Amino acid sequence: MKPHLLLIDALNLIRRIYAVDANQKHHSDEQMIQTCCARVAHACKKLLDTSNATHAIAVFDGDKSWRYHFYKDYKHSRAPMPQVLKDALLHFKAAIEETGIVVFEPINDEADDIIATLAFKASNNQITSTVVSTDKGFLPYIGPYITVYDYFKKLYLDETSIKERFGVEQNKLVDFWALAGDKTNDIPGVKGIGTKSAQQIVNNYNSIEQAAVDESLSSSIKAKLAANMDMYVISKHLVSLRTDINLGFSLKQLRLN
Template sequence: MSGQLLLIDALNLIRRIYAVDSNQNKGSDEQMIITCCARVAHACEKLIKITQASHAIAVFDGDKSWRYHYYQHYKSSRAPMPATLQNALDKFKHAIEQTGMVVFTPLNDEADDIIATLAHKMADNQLCSTIVSTDKGFLPSLNNYINVYDYFKKEYLDHAAIEKRFGVQQSRLIDFWAMAGDKTNDIPGVKGIGSKTAIEIISKHADITQATEDETLSPAVRKKLAAGMTDYITSKHLVALRTDINLGFSLKQLRLN
């Protein structure tokens, strides 16, 4: 295989477009879904052109992934998908397939892990891919072969933008989220450690476990770290995307029709 692989986080794209269309909807739900499907398909066609992709796939989430079994509170406070959207997912999948793009829904895995696996397989073979998503979880994967593109801001993410947004280097994002937590996904982090303290600790330590012995940190912070190390390890597993999912298909099968 040669060329550029386009990897679309399908529900991320659909839900963002649906949110705008549903707020502006003045007709029936059926007509709104038709319009929304057309907008999603148009977005996919634009993304193929923008990335000059030779291969492409739109990935949906499977049922409860390993994270739900590993940590019972994972995404527990997240609002369910609107019924109108849930019932129309097959229509969205068909609309995307009409662009010539492969649509894939795993049995149990999350789209993020599937996309990360594909992107890293490409990178291992010195081939380029572009991930299209506003999900920050993809940012640790950014490298010379893996790009991340925000369709709604019309921009590629880079290391400077990441450091400006989070206050840490891209290579330390997983440590940062594991320590400070991630409320959007109900990932606990270390209790009592916020973003500011997490940034301070990360700037001083490549190995977070060493921070519990750092006397330049306040006794209160060291105590919180020692007490929260189990949650830190749990959180680190949750925020890190897997890159070893057994896909069941080859990259060659993703060539655009």
């Protein structure tokens, strides 16, 4: 059997399952957490079956990634994790490990960067991988060896769904987000450039630099680009996932029994 790597964005999966279970009637928080842990474990088993994975890992977030130091307002408006869930994370990790999947929690790095690094390293060795997440940040990395699966919608995301959702080609996503910003993560983008203007720029030009010097581009858009190019660069760094993190473990250690 050819190796296939299953990469689970652990908190992405857990928080969405928790959000549903927290709205159900339970006798106690403890009972709710037990139910939620069981559902997460069930999801992991289903993912192992449907992906035909030979190797698997569920990655959690570290404390503070480089993005928080690089840009002080990164995710500053995001609601904190519910305390009940935060206190129960050890139970979720144990539930995932019982399925045979390795659990990894870096000290500082975000799960997205760890997963992107693993997928990138695997693809360089012509090993396929499935990323399980609803986070749009993985979409630019879809390719012959990397697929992204939405467990809740039960579908694999592709270039067609990307174009329908964002109005730009997959290879223009990073520039699009760097221009338009990303409110969910408090990434600023270029002040005054909204979704439509960002789509126009990335769809009509090979680069932002080319757009900035084109005489036919709207003078107001050119002025905004000229005045806020530093925020475009900062935003592009923030929306780009790292693929070069030193992980400290090998693919062999992720093999399923």
